[in-house]
Amino acid sequence: MSKTNITSRIPGFHSMSVEARIARLAELTDLDEAAIAQLSNTGNLEVETADRMIENVVGTMNIPVGVATNLIVDGREILVPMATEESSVVAAVCNAAKQCRSAGGIATSSSGPLMIAQVQLLGVSDPENARFKILERREEIKAICDETDPVLLKFGGGFRDLEVRVLETDDGPMVITHLIVDTGDAMGANAVNSMAEAVGPRIEAWTGGRVLLRILSNLADRRLVRARGVWKLENIGGAEVRDGMLSAFRFADADPYRAATHNKGIMNGVTAVVMASGNDTRAIEAGAHAFAARSGRYRSLTRWEGDAEGNLVGLLEMPMAVGLVGGATKIHPTAQTALKIMGVSKADELARVIAAVGLAQNFAALKVLATTGVQKGHMSLHAKNIAAMAGALGEEVELVAAKLKEMGKVRVDIAERLLAELRGGKA
Missing domain, CATH: 1.10.8 (Helicase, Ruva Protein; domain 3)
Incomplete structure (x- = not known):
């Protein structure tokens, strides 16, 4: 029986060692020796590293890492580590990739590593006038942004463009400034947030309004990645299978109830590679689902068609704000090993591989749904x-x-x- 006098108020918990936190937790919740040992075993992540990554660390949660085989991405044979707790995810990618090898695998492209920081301006009676005033200061804004992160500038990144919108809300009009920033091989959250903070006071001075939020957007629609694959009829089971898969896609594209599970299947693959590489799974998930609803209705992230020869063609386009520098990607040893296995040296390369895996995952799901059934x-x-x-x-x-x-x-x-x-x- 657990104690009934437990309290969640533990003064100084954050400043304790990991061992002391575990001991205090065990005392409060009656953990037995087996549970204490389980928390104390941090696997291949040293406890000191874990304690630096997040707050109040008492253990780690190990997730299996599998390797997807058979993938050809942009003409290159590649092995892809995937971190997931769900069975059949890795196997599905392997099978889908095998079936499109004869057509050359999966081709990818991207729009470049552009991120958006938003600056919210309130309290202006002349919002359109304020919008123009901000746009007139483009070069000053560029100078402020680039001065904020000279290291990013050194590596070829920095401010790229400016957008200003008037947004009608229940609180009246808001003037929203978008800073468009090339973040290079970084995911870029810290860089663009710092730029938004630096620009905020100047926007107030120019417009007479009040700046409130200064934060990046995870709807990274300036940082898109695309994947395209062709599956030949003889490799997938013929025209009947193709037509069934096309019908399954059209169902998902027309019905948000189906699209939610359809896109979840895509994210099974995407999130597994994002996790294995130490990137922010929540940012990618949020951006993907927001992008799927950009038309005003939640739809499929993929498109499926038949080509002139009758083969099945799959297309995936989605935001992919991943990085190779900063965050857990640089700290976590398993993430570093995963990147070595993939052989990627640029964030853009990683993004393309992730998109290829997402497309393969979707192919596998559609095929099983249209044939044997998922169960x-x-x-x-x-x-x-x-x-x-x-x-x-x-x-x-x-x-x-x-x-x-x-x-x-x-x-x-x-x-x-x-x-x-x-x-x-x-x-």
């Missing part, structure tokens, strides 16, 4: 997890999983019965 393939791969949940150990896992797949019923209660029968037979 058959997914639950087949999930059988080992179910066997382990039932208490199977060692070789028992494979034996119970094989029987579950043979029966076509991947359930914990059935796995428990099979395990009991297996152990009874050994007695």
Whole structure:
């Protein structure tokens, strides 16, 4: 039984060592020795590194890292580490990539590493006049931004453009300034936020208004990446399979209820590579879903067509604000290893690989939905997890999983019965 007099008020918790935090947590919540040992085991991430990454660290959460094979991206053979807890995700990419190899794999392109910082101006009675005043100061704004981050400027980045919008809201008109910044190989949040902070007081002086928010936008629609793949009819099972996949796509593009799960499938692959590379999964997810709704209706991130030869063509376009410098990408040793495996040296290269994986993931999902159904393939791969949940150990896992797949019923209660029968037979 856990203690009933627990308090979440722990003065000085943030300044304790990790060991002391764990001990205090155990005291408050009655953790047993096994739980304490589990928290204390930080795996391949040193506890000192973990403690520098976030606040109040008491442990780590290890996620399996698999490697997607068979991928050809822009003519280059590439192995892609993917960090995910969901079975069938890595296998799906491998299968999809294998089926488009004869057509040359997946081609990609990008719009460049441009990020947007927003400066919110309130309290102006003449918003259009204020808008023009800000636009007239473009060169001054450029100088302020570039002076804010000279290192970024040194490596070829910096201020690129200026947009100013008048936004009608329930609080009246707001004047929103967009700073368009080339962030190079960085994701760029810190750089563009600093620029917005520096520009804010000057906008107030020019317009007589009041600046409130100064923050980047995760709808990085100036930082798009695109992936295109062709799957030949003979490799996917013929025209019937192609037409079924096209119908499944059209359903997703027309119905937001279907699109939500359709795009979640794309993000299964995207997020797994973003995670493995130490990038910000939440930023990518937020940008992707906002981009999917840019028309005013939530739609598919992908497009699917038949080409003149009848082959299936897949296209993916989405924001991809990832970086190779700064954040967990530079700190986490597994992220560094993942980048080495991929052989990427530029943020743009990483973004393109991620898009290719997202497109392959979507192909795999559409194909299984249009043919065997999602449960058959997914639950087949999930059988080992179910066997382990039932208490199977060692070789028992494979034996119970094989029987579950043979029966076509991947359930914990059935796995428990099979395990009991297996152990009874050994007695």
